[in-house]
Amino acid sequence: MTTEAALLAREAPAPPAGRKAWARRFQQVRDQTTGLAAPLSAEDQQIQSMPDVSPTKWHLAHVTWFFETFLLQPALGGYRAFDPAYGYLFNSYYEQVGERHPRPRRGLLSRPPLADVMAYRAHVDAAIWTLIDTASEAEWARIGPLVELGLHHEQQHQELILMDIKHVFWSNPMRPAYAPAAPAAPGAAGTAPPPAFADFEGGLVEIGHDGAGFAFDNEGPRHRIWLEPFRLAARLATCGEYLAFIEDGGYRRPELWLSDGWAAVQAGGWTAPLYWSCEDGACSVFTLSGTRPLDPAEPVCHLSHYEADAFARWSGARLPTEAEWELASASAPVDGHLADRGLFHPRPADGPDLTQMIGDLWEWTASPYVAYPRYRPPEGAVGEYNGKFMSGQMVLRGGAAVTPAGHVRPTYRNFFPPGARWAFSGVRLAQDA
Amino acid sequence: MTTEAALLAREAPAPPAGRKAWARRFQQVRDQTTGLAAPLSAEDQQIQSMPDVSPTKWHLAHVTWFFETFLLQPALGGYRAFDPAYGYLFNSYYEQVGERHPRPRRGLLSRPPLADVMAYRAHVDAAIWTLIDTASEAEWARIGPLVELGLHHEQQHQELILMDIKHVFWSNPMRPAYAPAAPAAPGAAGTAPPPAFADFEGGLVEIGHDGAGFAFDNEGPRHRIWLEPFRLAARLATCGEYLAFIEDGGYRRPELWLSDGWAAVQAGGWTAPLYWSCEDGACSVFTLSGTRPLDPAEPVCHLSHYEADAFARWSGARLPTEAEWELASASAPVDGHLADRGLFHPRPADGPDLTQMIGDLWEWTASPYVAYPRYRPPEGAVGEYNGKFMSGQMVLRGGAAVTPAGHVRPTYRNFFPPGARWAFSGVRLAQDA
Amino acid sequence: MTTEAALLAREAPAPPAGRKAWARRFQQVRDQTTGLAAPLSAEDQQIQSMPDVSPTKWHLAHVTWFFETFLLQPALGGYRAFDPAYGYLFNSYYEQVGERHPRPRRGLLSRPPLADVMAYRAHVDAAIWTLIDTASEAEWARIGPLVELGLHHEQQHQELILMDIKHVFWSNPMRPAYAPAAPAAPGAAGTAPPPAFADFEGGLVEIGHDGAGFAFDNEGPRHRIWLEPFRLAARLATCGEYLAFIEDGGYRRPELWLSDGWAAVQAGGWTAPLYWSCEDGACSVFTLSGTRPLDPAEPVCHLSHYEADAFARWSGARLPTEAEWELASASAPVDGHLADRGLFHPRPADGPDLTQMIGDLWEWTASPYVAYPRYRPPEGAVGEYNGKFMSGQMVLRGGAAVTPAGHVRPTYRNFFPPGARWAFSGVRLAQDA
């Protein structure tokens, strides 16, 4: 497990019950966000190192804008916006809410200063408490789910804050560290277990969220799907295995790549995953704790979909579909905080146990991100949350060490364009049985 | 039916039997290609109006290179390449065959002149006849399928020749015509039938090619898939219906669009389908026979996937998946040259007959172009034909009026990036039942 | 005079004599720089709003690097670099000194933080004092001129700090102000004098710096040049005059523009000078004190060379050559702090006095920035200061309100690419006599 794994407390929050519990939960998530920003100076929080990256300060404000826009303004009588300009500055992509500051220019906003953004957070927090406290039962039935959505939204940005600051610091030739490295566990840089596959029978199965507990709209509806028998690697692919791919000419052999992937290799001059530096055969990796030697036993991270796909082909395997992954995850051994949700119990039909399924690295699948059958986005601007991105992206599953505890689920569908590499993304091999 | 429908003879070729029949079939397809180029001057055949478009001359040479490279050089003893340089000039994208001339620079090749390319065709034709004539039975068993593949490949380029020359002529402010307009059938510019949907029950069905007769690798393996009940429009959407979408602000309302689609609208300044010109509410369309007034009853053509998707959303519908389309096509009424292949017999479960399924317009589906379960590309360079493009593209089904007769099948999977508009692509609406 | 005129104290420093005086002068200039940064937060000082702009923090560090690199490291025994990485981070463009951080990425350097840059300044200041104090006479004779060069270099960056932060704040939709507006002088927004021209006889004249006192290398050698008789406008063109150009279709009439200029108008969508906003005929301008209504009597500012040239053509005039400007400046009336340098005494041959020649706005000339006859850049890396930019740029003369007092001279050659608009650049008309 990477040192990055220790960045987020991994105790799973119990699902709140009652408004008091919701107020506590709200404050807990909000505090986690500011906690993540705490090691960063106002200058650090200002930087946008590429159009895909947002400044930490912008994240802090945007998640706050989400509560203001979708909860306070429609639902809290007499609420006054902290600053009317923020509606323009901190809207991310909600066309139906109005115009917004262009994404690639988020890094130009030295004003409002960080202090104002922190005051904005306090202002909105207080108003949310009031709302939770004073809403009628009928109102609460309607807005409770929006509070919950806002908190899951904020958790997504907690992960983005870490993804983005990693890229920010890597873009600085001084390569500063976000946090000191955790002391290595005894024997940490050990060896990965040998590769092994677990077999699954497939058949007519169900995937998708069943509606019990929170899920994003794109995780449902739960629906039937036919799966042929398949096999799934018991663990993530390692840096050592990926190094063998590189040494076997992986980045120089077009026959291993999708056509678009090969074009990306050429255009980007790719010769290794993002954040790797190799010289004379020795590689180091840049992490949130700075640069350190590559550990061959560690799961390989910061791959694009194209690299994951080429590596799988080279390995005589393929990427799993999201349905295969989701079916298999139901049989993963109970581990950590997810145990108490009772989600995991079956075992693979045959073969070794699956490990590293949840909370290690996002795993690229072979599945383009499209709507499930009968999917409908919610009405209104909040419907833009997920649905309009169902084009040109690939699904990732499982969550990473930087994903907040309790945020991820087996049905959770993350998505990125196939060329993106700054997410904490790895690869688990699959094969036809 | 558009005047473009008359461009290709629509009699279905009987599947050849015996080598003589194959030789005849070979010549027939080769002659169709040169026939398509016949109305074009050497100058016309030189033009590449955008990187996606290839000059006619290049198409003529490339399909010939395909036979030379995959048949003559490996299989015809003593064969001498017509010109060794052609291997570089006319390779399209086969990495394993060697380096190639960059695609966006195909229009710079005034040499070899058209006359040389025609001589190249004759040289290769003669050698193929010899090969068909002289191959041992064992050899023929191996190379016969490659002859067949080469002919289907050439037919794909027949369609590309028409797609591309349309864009070439549209890029010329003089807007020349490729061919005179066919005389309109009596009452041709009539009215489209009112919109109607046919219902389908879904369930556990099979799709994909079953191996009887020719198919591309990407059409199989045939496999099971679960479908929820659905409805499919009995005909293609019309220009009149699309005009209503435009007039309702279709191109100005982001809530109707996928995020990438909206970006394409902005970047391209799209306000109508490709080849439309509208002024003061009156629209004309550019066709292979020149510019003429828009016919509201005619199927709307030259849409991107983004436009098809937005139009479907505006219509309270969605695009069909490729599996839905394929299942439904099995129930389409027997029409034209496809009848004798016995492919079509069932009827929709309920509702009106499906029309315009085959050979009218390519129909965008909601399905990203990915591999079917257990798909394996063929060994060697020919394996690059389809497999490596399984990323970032969407499936279209059904063939268009410019698709050669007998070339398309219900299982046929065409694919283009979602922003492409120069194919003869339209839209058929679908709904959940 | 704009409110921006008050930003820099305008008392001219007496040229220092003796090392004590140099030490005082050194500290005075260094303090002026930090004074300019004082109103800005660390976040403000972090922003790079376009590749041409540098963050304030970067300016603060780069001018310090200049002293460290060209003085302390070669000349102060035992000097230890403050941080070895700074040599890479804060080198602007000196190829002979080594690799450097790419210019368009200066805004990504949240580290070193502003506090470290201030410590860097203090470290270098102390070492420079030591150097001034302890250098032998022989050494001082060699390094004194480099101290002087470093101070003039720093003054150039003082102006850049103001130019750049203006662009930074304008790039923020909140349009913050750098400094409060100075109270308007009584009758300030008055009227400009009517346009008038002063006549000059030309002939065989001398231009260029004569070597008495400091000058940049590019101001010499002084040399002879033949000038035909010419006329020069007595004052800068005003916003009111430029407004008349706009209202006469100036930005829509290609015949008024250089070919490259017309291309810039189209590509940039220019309809007014940078920082103007016009709606329904009423214009406002963004200044370092925020946005305020346009004052028609004020000199028009933030023009590109192309706009200045087109405006001159529309006015039935042309831009002056730099030689004409320099010759005429010798006859400008003595004004302000420049009086005591005794530089200005002659009068124009005929006509009204010239005003606003020095310290109002940089004036675009018709002269490309090339070397004077027999110009030689200094040996070594410091020779890259000016010479290598003698291509593709145009000369501006006279200095602006944001130019530090005492920094500008009649022989001073500023230069920018013809499309640049973020300098404080205006226009004075010229005509053939």
Add this chain to the structure above:
Amino acid sequence: MTTEAALLAREAPAPPAGRKAWARRFQQVRDQTTGLAAPLSAEDQQIQSMPDVSPTKWHLAHVTWFFETFLLQPALGGYRAFDPAYGYLFNSYYEQVGERHPRPRRGLLSRPPLADVMAYRAHVDAAIWTLIDTASEAEWARIGPLVELGLHHEQQHQELILMDIKHVFWSNPMRPAYAPAAPAAPGAAGTAPPPAFADFEGGLVEIGHDGAGFAFDNEGPRHRIWLEPFRLAARLATCGEYLAFIEDGGYRRPELWLSDGWAAVQAGGWTAPLYWSCEDGACSVFTLSGTRPLDPAEPVCHLSHYEADAFARWSGARLPTEAEWELASASAPVDGHLADRGLFHPRPADGPDLTQMIGDLWEWTASPYVAYPRYRPPEGAVGEYNGKFMSGQMVLRGGAAVTPAGHVRPTYRNFFPPGARWAFSGVRLAQDA
């Protein structure tokens, strides 16, 4: 002298006297143009290999359009345009004449076909004969100069046809030849004379055209200029000398380059002049007669201004100003067809004779292309011929082997952007005396 030197007959035409002579001269120039196109197929004449290049066919039509637009339409009563669309298609850059086909899309015009363009030429030729024949004396006084301008314009395009087709053929991997190589003169690939400089005294001199005989507007007015003493190389720099520059790391040493030049080296990956191919120390050059080994004694050609400037700096020299060049050219020995114009008689003050001044290679000067004092472009659209390009370009002098005989003069000012390399451009060194 390159084999390219033989491409154009080099007899100087006597300046015509009388209308008959003008009609003959007109036909002679027009025939030279079609003669240049004669070796090219219609396909060849279609190609535009980069935006700066125009297809031969387009050149043939454009020079014809020039006569139609500036002579026939205003001056020949009853003239009917050959095709009204041609006004749009073949206008190059005359804004005042109307809209035009975008320059980078000239290669897309397969229609009109070459045959139509040839008919267009015949149509316009006949009308011009009529005009010459029938114009009143008063009219002729006005339009005679336009006929002359049109012929000089056409000669400029004769050179462009050769420049452009060279680039077209070089862009084709088959590297075809435009014309067979002329048989080498006995001892042709001999040795260049050793480098030597001729000295000039400078002083107050006059340059610019004096109005006797034809000149372009930008060559005047003749005016005084002060020149310091200088020296000019007696011959052009050779490929052998340039090779020494390359081998001394010329393309890897930023200190030798202007800042913009160094950026061009990096961006373009330049390691040698355009059309050179070097491998293992042996270089070949692509010419209009195909590829052949580099001749070290031959003048180095196809340099950008940046390369010429860097080479001069490396040589301990500099580029001449255009005034120096023009002054010196007056002392060049009488050579070839220019002798009978009596233009050349003086000798250099001291040192060896100047050679290769006229008709060998265009020589880059140190002078940006700006207006001479008191220059005024002609009224109307024809005023766009030269004046509006006086920005961002550098002057070249002397003409090349591909320049039509009699077209060039010592006062002739050619101009290209400093990064352009596809002109036949070389370098002659200069030094301060």
